[in-house]
Amino acid sequence: MIQVIPSIALRKGRVVKMRKGDPTSEKVYDENPVDLAKRFEDHGIEVVHLVDLDGAEKGSPKNYHVLETISGHTDLKIDFTGGLSTDGDVGKAFEHGADYITASSIAITHPEIFSSWVISYGREKVTLGADVTDINSKIVAFRGWQKKSEIHLFDHLQNFYDRGLKYVKCTDISRDGVLEGPAFSFYQEIMDKFPDLKVLASGGVRGIDDIRQLNDMGIFAVIFGKAYYEGVLDLKDVKSFLAKK
Secondary structure (H helix, E strand, O other): OOEEEEEEEEEOOEEEEEEOOEEEEEEEEOOOHHHHHHHHHHOOOOEEEEEEHHHHHHOOOOOHHHHHHHHHHOOOEEEEEOOOOOHHHHHHHHHOOOOEEEEOHHHHHOHHHHHHHHHHHOOOOEEEEOEEOOOOOOEEEEOOOOEEEEEEHHHHHHHHHOOOOOEEEEEEHHHOOOOOOOOHHHHHHHHHHOOOOEEEEEOOOOOHHHHHHHHHHOOOEEEEOHHHHOOOOOHHHHHHHHOOO
């Protein structure tokens, strides 16, 4: 059964969401992150994806306090991401309650550091964030999706897969926050190429039917955000789906 993981993106202490990673499209939601996490937990969700957008911009995490509070007030497992650049950043994330971390930019700028995290913290704890603006060219974006690398997604995945990587979170940025459906063929292509990688699909989820389709494909996990915040995806439907495990 697919893991269903809601995303809580934070900027200046507020829950926000953007379209296609464009900061000018940012929308603020009147949600307390801790209350939101509790609501997710009450509907059968076990893992949340906590995105520190301030950290992603600054190059070092800024929302450890929110991580710690959610960890202290729920039994959720937390996948923390945003600005993780040093061993100290990762160590603090785990100390403040993260169960897993996802890192993207460091894997582009200092791949040897990311590889060392997979080894030192364990492949169950470290996920590679590998997101693309165009699923045809498959060039990996980084720095909060504001920069494009010169690295092809499959070369990127192969490099870290050869070094023990188990989990990868892939976003089709062109679909993120626009509610047009996931890039199903893109995820199938990744799974065909790397059948032993556990893929976390992110971007475009419209509702429970999309989650069902990703589950039927054999995707390891799906991350959703905008669909819930805009009232398109009902948590009661998620709870019902998860109850069938």
